[in-house]
Structure formats: structure tokens, C-alpha cells
Amino acid sequence: MxxxxxxxxxxxxxxxxxxxxxxxxxxxxxxxxxxxxxxxxxxxxxxxxxxxxxxxxxxxxxxxxxxxxxxxxxxxxxxxxxxxxxxxxxxxxxxxxxxxxxxxxxxxxxxxxxxxxxxxxxxxxxxxxxxxxxxxxxxxxxxxxxxxxxxxxxxxxxxxxxxNGFYPGGTKFIRQSEAISRAGAKIAEALHYLKLHRPDLPAGAHWLELGASPGGMTAELLDRGYRVTAIDKAALDARLDRAPGLTFVRGDVDTFQPKGEFDALLCDMNGDPRGSLRQVVRLSKSLRPGGKIVFTLKAAGADTPGEMLELLRAAEAYATASGLELIARTHLTYNRQEFTLFFEVG
Structure with a gap:
């Protein structure tokens, strides 16, 4: 010891x-x-x-x-x-x-x-x-x-x-905004955490967001000066109607075919994490070299640490075999039984 x-x-x-x-x-x-x-x-x-x-x-x-x-x-x-x-x-x-x-x-x-x-x-x-x-x-x-x-x-x-953080205890207190949803605080903390490993994306960078409804994360990205193409079968909050920098596609992520290139990809979709990661890998082909990915690995249904680790190992192995570089992984303040994984496209 x-x-x-x-x-x-x-x-x-x-x-x-x-x-x-x-x-x-x-x-x-x-x-x-x-x-x-x-x-x-x-x-x-x-x-x-x-x-x-x-x-x-x-x-x-x-x-x-x-x-x-x-x-x-x-x-x-x-x-x-x-x-x-x-x-x-x-x-x-x-x-x-x-x-x-x-x-x-x-x-x-x-x-x-x-x-x-x-x-x-x-x-x-x-x-x-x-x-x-x-x-x-x-x-x-x-x-x-x-x-x-x-x-x-x-x-x-x-x-x-x-x-594992800039602040004592690791995390900065970020108020969970109720303007649209509390998810805005989660992506704000994720971007702050990413500073430990990579420089900020420049203003005007284009994000592809999977499963965006109701738009808490979307609003946070827009407030930071980024452009966002958001995909979801459900509608975004009405306060995002005609928001500058936002393109909303009402549809299924599984059938979405992107046009053009993006600088970063965000996925916080609920449901089977394996299916979510398959779509992240598929759509990562539309990221520019050096593009960043912020992916929430939902571990709901994994009841023990051993089961969570097994899910994490499988997700990282699949992403790596698909050509994504794992930058970092962590459990953020606003994560529940889930982990945030950060990848980069070569």
C-alpha cells in the first residue's frame, strides 16, 4: 500500500x-x-x-x-x-x-x-x-x-x-436550466470536461445531434455560437422555432442520410445503447478529420458494476474497431446510470 x-x-x-x-x-x-x-x-x-x-x-x-x-x-x-x-x-x-x-x-x-x-x-x-x-x-x-x-x-x-477535472472535486457547478430541459447542463459539463483533452471547437462549428428532442442540448450548443443539425422523430420545443444556426430534421435517426460535413456529433439518445452506437459509427463518416464525438452510453438494465463494465468494454471495442479513437470517458455530474465517452475521427 x-x-x-x-x-x-x-x-x-x-x-x-x-x-x-x-x-x-x-x-x-x-x-x-x-x-x-x-x-x-x-x-x-x-x-x-x-x-x-x-x-x-x-x-x-x-x-x-x-x-x-x-x-x-x-x-x-x-x-x-x-x-x-x-x-x-x-x-x-x-x-x-x-x-x-x-x-x-x-x-x-x-x-x-x-x-x-x-x-x-x-x-x-x-x-x-x-x-x-x-x-x-x-x-x-x-x-x-x-x-x-x-x-x-x-x-x-x-x-x-x-x-479528472479542473475544479476541486472534479466538476464545475452548472445550473440545470429549466428553459427547455435539464440536458443543457449535461452537454455544458461535457464540453467543459473535453477541455482537459482537446481545445474548444471554434465558434460556428457544425454539430450533428442525434435524438435532440426536446432541445435542451440543442439550445446550449446554439448559445455557444455553434450551428446544429438536430434529428428526432419528436418535435423540438417551440422556443427553438426559427432559431439562428439550427436545422431540424423531423425523422428517424436510423434512416437519416446526411448532406455535407460536420465538425462534431452528439448522441444522448435513450434506448438500446448498442443501436445508438451503431448510428454514431455510421454517421461519423460525415465528420471532418479530427471531428469530435460526445456519446452517452446508457447503462440502464445493467444492474451491477460488472455488467456496466461489460457494456463499456463492448462499446469501446466496437467503436475502436470502427475507426474511432477514444479520447476519454467519464461519469459527469448530471449523468445517472450512464457514462460519457469522447471520440475523435482520424
């Missing part, structure tokens, strides 16, 4: 399987923290990247500095914690420092405010850091992440790509 403990985040949808997931990663539990977090020892930290069980892990951080305490009951916590962070990490030259709460969805904002105040004080103590904005981080450079909660303070340095 490693001497450095790890803080790993298992999404709540997989919480019933946490013991099996930890065993699959070769992790020995120390204690549960916050709502999704587990402090563990790892037999081999490379399992967080190499093991198929890593798909169930939202975020992972080596804990180089821990202070178990109750911040709310401690006088001068922010100053003491900031001085401790400076002593531990002051000579390690992180590109940035970002803090967050161990319980991000808690109704009481105490620890969110505490994390903000802690970051502000740490930045006063540290030398000037090259990156101040989350979106400007180099995915491959080390960032100092710190999480704070009723269980204390837990800090470490890891690159955003290795940790």
Missing part, C-alpha cells in the same frame, strides 16, 4: 457499489468524507488511470497534507490552515490554487464560504502564481487543490487531467 492516502470521489449513483469499486481499484478504505468522498490507501495508484474500475471515480487526489479537525469550532482556522498549506507546498510551484467544500451540494453555504476565504488567504501568502482562472489551467501542469468540510482540510497537488 502507498504511504500517501488518496481522496477519491465516487458519484452518489454508484454509492451502493462503493465497496466493490474500491476493491476493484485495490483500495483500502480509511474513512468516508463529505457526501461522495473516500479517504483510501492504494496498492497501486496507477490503477486510477489504468484500471477499468476508474470509470466509477469522478475525481482523485493524493493527500499530501491533511488536518483532521472541525473548522467551525476552531478559532482562526483560515489563518492556521493557510500557514500550514504554505509550509507544506510553498516550494512546489503549483500553477494555481483552488479550494472547494467536501459537501458541495449542502444547503448551508458555510463551507463554501470557508473554502473561498481560505483560498484568498493562501493566495496572499504564496508567491504570484501563473494561473488565476480555472479555465486557463494547463491540463498537464500541477495544481494545488484543497477541500474543506466538517471533517477537516485535505490538500494535494495533481494535474487537472490526472485528477
Amino acid at each position: 502507498t504511504t500517501t492516502p488518496w481522496l477519491i470521489r465516487i458519484p452518489d449513483v454508484f454509492a451502493p457499489f462503493a465497496p466493490q469499486i474500491l476493491e476493484g481499484l485495490g483500495a483500502r478504505p480509511r474513512k468516508a468524507l463529505g457526501s461522495d468522498y473516500h479517504l483510501v490507501d492504494l496498492a497501486d495508484p496507477s490503477a486510477l488511470e489504468d484500471s477499468e474500475w476508474s470509470i466509477f471515480i469522478r475525481w482523485a487526489l493524493p493527500v499530501d497534507h491533511a488536518w483532521p479537525c472541525c473548522p467551525q469550532k476552531m478559532d482562526g482556522f483560515v489563518e492556521k490552515a493557510a500557514q500550514g498549506i504554505l509550509k507544506k507546498f510553498g516550494d512546489r510551484a503549483p500553477q494555481a490554487i483552488f479550494t472547494g467544500p467536501l459537501l458541495p451540494g449542502a444547503p448551508h453555504p458555510y463551507y463554501k464560504h470557508l473554502a473561498t476565504n481560505l483560498r484568498g488567504r493562501v493566495l496572499q501568502l504564496f508567491p504570484t502564481l501563473p494561473v488565476a482562472d480555472v479555465e486557463s489551467q494547463d491540463p498537464e501542469a500541477g495544481t494545488l487543490f484543497a477541500l474543506v468540510g466538517k471533517e477537516g482540510l485535505y490538500c494535494g497537488i495533481r494535474s487537472p487531467r490526472e485528477a
